[in-house]
Amino acid sequence: MKKMATGFYAAIVVALMVWGFYQAIYVAPDEATMHEVQRIFYYHVPNAIVCFAFFAVSLLGSIGYLTFRRSRPDWAQMGDAWALAGAEVGVVFCTVVLITGPLWGRRAWGIWWTWDARLTTTLVLWLIYVSYLLLRRFAAGPQMQTLAAVLGIFGALDVPIVYMSNRWWRTQHPAPVFGGDADSGIKDPTMLAAFGWNVLAWFAWGVLILLLRYQVERKHQKNAAVEAHEALESHV
Amino acid sequence: MDQRAILDHQFTVAAYIATWVIQLGYLAYVGLKWRTAKRAERANSAGPR
Numbered sequence: 001m002k003k004m005a006t007g008f009y010a011a012i013v014v015a016l017m018v019w020g021f022y023q024a025i026y027v028a029p030d031e032a033t034m035h036e037v038q039r040i041f042y043y044h045v046p047n048a049i050v051c052f053a054f055f056a057v058s059l060l061g062s063i064g065y066l067t068f069r070r071s072r073p074d075w076a077q078m079g080d081a082w083a084l085a086g087a088e089v090g091v092v093f094c095t096v097v098l099i100t101g102p103l104w105g106r107r108a109w110g111i112w113w114t115w116d117a118r119l120t121t122t123l124v125l126w127l128i129y130v131s132y133l134l135l136r137r138f139a140a141g142p143q144m145q146t147l148a149a150v151l152g153i154f155g156a157l158d159v160p161i162v163y164m165s166n167r168w169w170r171t172q173h174p175a176p177v178f179g180g181d182a183d184s185g186i187k188d189p190t191m192l193a194a195f196g197w198n199v200l201a202w203f204a205w206g207v208l209i210l211l212l213r214y215q216v217e218r219k220h221q222k223n224a225a226v227e228a229h230e231a232l233e234s235h236v
Numbered sequence: 237m238d239q240r241a242i243l244d245h246q247f248t249v250a251a252y253i254a255t256w257v258i259q260l261g262y263l264a265y266v267g268l269k270w271r272t273a274k275r276a277e278r279a280n281s282a283g284p285r
Binding site (some may be wrong): 021034035036037039040043044047061089092095096098100103104105106131205209212213215216219220222226227 | 240245246251252255262266273274276280281
């Protein structure tokens with residue numbers, strides 16, 4: 001039953017991805033000044049939105065781990081698994097943002113990269129969460145999960161800074177598309193629809209790989225617990 | 237198609253391909269981790285070694 005539900009959800013995700021791609025490439029019109037290269041927007045911005053959402057999942061998981069690590073160890077382990085899954089999937093989406101952004105910038109601005117506030121804070125966010133994953137990969141012992149949770153919480157503090165950077169500071173990066181000044185927003189309804197479908201499609205895709213990664217981590221935790229128990233028994 | 241339009245097209249294709257290479261590459265990585273975890277689970281349920 002669970003397998004069937006996963007398969008059904010995966011089929012919906014694939015359909016959404018195909019529809020989103022069709023909307024972005026064949027339905028939305030060329031933008032007036034940037035022409036075809038503006039279509040990178042339909043992948044770049046949804047990936048950034050989903051990246052923020054999954055770093056929020058990691059934040060909640062880290063808080064959950066620190067809250068329950070003494071009172072409810074099972075809940076704490078679940079929180080830790082969510083924290084790891086959110087951080088890892090968030091890094092994947094952030095990597096996409098950091099690669100598609102310069103490809104778009106090279107054609108739109110004539111440069112691959114500039115050290116402006118939005119780009120720099122996004123790179124710092126990526127580096128913080130890569131260091132989080134490296135900590136989890138190479139550190140050992142009971143303190144590792146606690147240290148990772150603290151780093152995960154500090155890392156999440158950069159998310160609102162990234163979001164607000166092009167409101168707080170003058171940047172090379174364009175002003176906010178939504179929630180900016182009176183002129184912000186997408187005026188063309190087909191462009192808005194293409195954007196909306198791609199946000200939905202990438203969010204659905206992200207949830208699918210997040211759930212898979214969470215389940216893998218839970219299996220890993222259970223296997224580690226069984227192995228630790230066996231090792232203890234063999235020494236008694 | 238002028239030179240600018242050709243370059244725009246190539247950069248757009250590159251961005252879309254890069255996105256899918258990263259996303260599917262990560263899905264494959266999770267798949268490999270899943271297989272490893274499943275094997276360890278089977279080994280553990282077979283009893284103590």
